[in-house]
Amino acid sequence: MTRLRDLAELVRAPAALSVPGDSLAGASSSGWPAGAGWPDGLRSGALPLASTCLYWAGMALNDWADREVDAVERAERPIPSGRVAPRTALALAGGLTAAGLGIAGLAGGRRTLAVAAALAAAVWAYDLAPKEGPLSVATMASTRGLDVLLGASAGGWPTLRSAAAPAALVALHTAGVTALSRGEVRGGSVAVAQGCVATTSVVAVGSAVRALTAPSSGTTGFVSRALSLALTGWYAVGVLRAQVAAVRTPDAATARRATGVGIRGLVPLQSAAIAAAGNPGTALCVAASAPVGAFAMKRVSAT
Template sequence: MTSLRDLAELVRAPAALTVPGDTLAGAASAGWPAGARTAALPVASTCLYWAGMALNDWADRQVDAVERPERPIPSGRVPAGTALAVAGTLTAAGVAAAAVGGGRRSAATAAVLAAAVWAYDLSPKQGALSVATMASTRGLDVLLGASAGGLSGLRAAAVPATMVAVHTAGVTALSRGEVHGGSTGVARACVAATALVAAASALRPVPTAGRGRAGGVLGAAVSVALTGTYAVSVLRAQLSAVRSPDAGTVRRATGAGIRGLVPLQSAALAASGHHAAALGLAASAPVGGALMWKVSAT
């Protein structure tokens, strides 16, 4: 019989703690266009993330039977039909939650995001197109937070969306070596992507309107500190993969890249002038990291 723990493993439940920061960063960049209703958007993001994880395991069940037989579907703990039903239900819930959070514009953005998630999971996982599709899902997730503001909101959130998408592209490309090992070239490209994102984050200007010079300086300081946390934690693991791109090292670097999304999102929040919210989000990272030791995020 399928247990809650089996379902949590299917959807990589703890990894969803890296998701709410996407919509929060997007909403902050756009000036919180949905107001208090923004609280529903991280729920929408989480539902769509979990849907993608369940669908990924359903689509890859035959490959996992050979490469990762301990996973919920090939091990028999979760029937394939149940996994597909979970994916469909969570997708519908995600779009509905987006409608609550930001109206028709957010529902439409969530529908595009859901389509990208399903396209990634149901298509071959190799090649540049697959990496770009995965990167687009996280970029769209950031834009979801700003979508209630229309085109002006989307433009305002373009920078953090691009940073998250580039980071995701690097992590996704590196993750291809989790089972059989990767390559030094891919690991180096991933390091370059992370360094580029860190530089863009550190150099992002912080608005001072309504906060005064002191508030702007504090926001900039928090943003740079969180960017440093992101860079150190992610680059250290990725440089290890450059030196030795074996499967175990690549898997650890992939996990570090996933966890690194939280300080990156937090830095984006601080750069939007919301350093208190940024520090609150960053404080969730150790909790997520601890839970990911129990349920794998990859």
């Protein structure tokens, strides 16, 4: 019988703590004023839940699609170990996708549903297509970028454009982490790890520039800029340390650790974007999920 813990491992449940910050960053960067709520009303607070459903759907579908490869390379995973039946994983992926789309549509209307549908299509395309090569990395990166835009979608196309910068930074970070994750089983390469270090450096500089150029009027503006810079530093130090280790020792264990750190590194990156948009309180709340996620990921793998 499939246990709840097996399903949690299938969908990498703790890693979902890196997801709500995407849509919050998009909503904040699209002009959400401090204390005024989400665009298009409080209903849009459901968008982080929609994002989480689609993320979990992607994890379940990934393991269903990779079940034959995992039987050789990752036999401990729920499907090859026999703890979760393939049909259960596929049904869960479909159900969670439908739930995510439904919540998005109810929360933000047709525009939000359209972005959520594009996000769901990218998730399924990544999982069902071959996972080697730059196209696969770009597809995965697009899922996180679209997730940020999902948070801005309720306000229409103008707000989507204003959220493009944080969406691009999150997508670029995701591309680096995805490329590095290819070495989790057989080991990576120095060149890939060096590319990830360069990518993270660009993302950190971009985040710092957004912090420094954010509106600074009043105490809230000063606090927001300072907090955004601090969160950017947290992101850069943590992620770069792990990736530099992968440059020095590009074996499977080091690549796996660096990938996990990269996933958790999304939280301070998202928080920095939220703070730069003038929402320091929300940024601190999102950042507070990072240690919780780190603790949970020690018990249920995020990769």
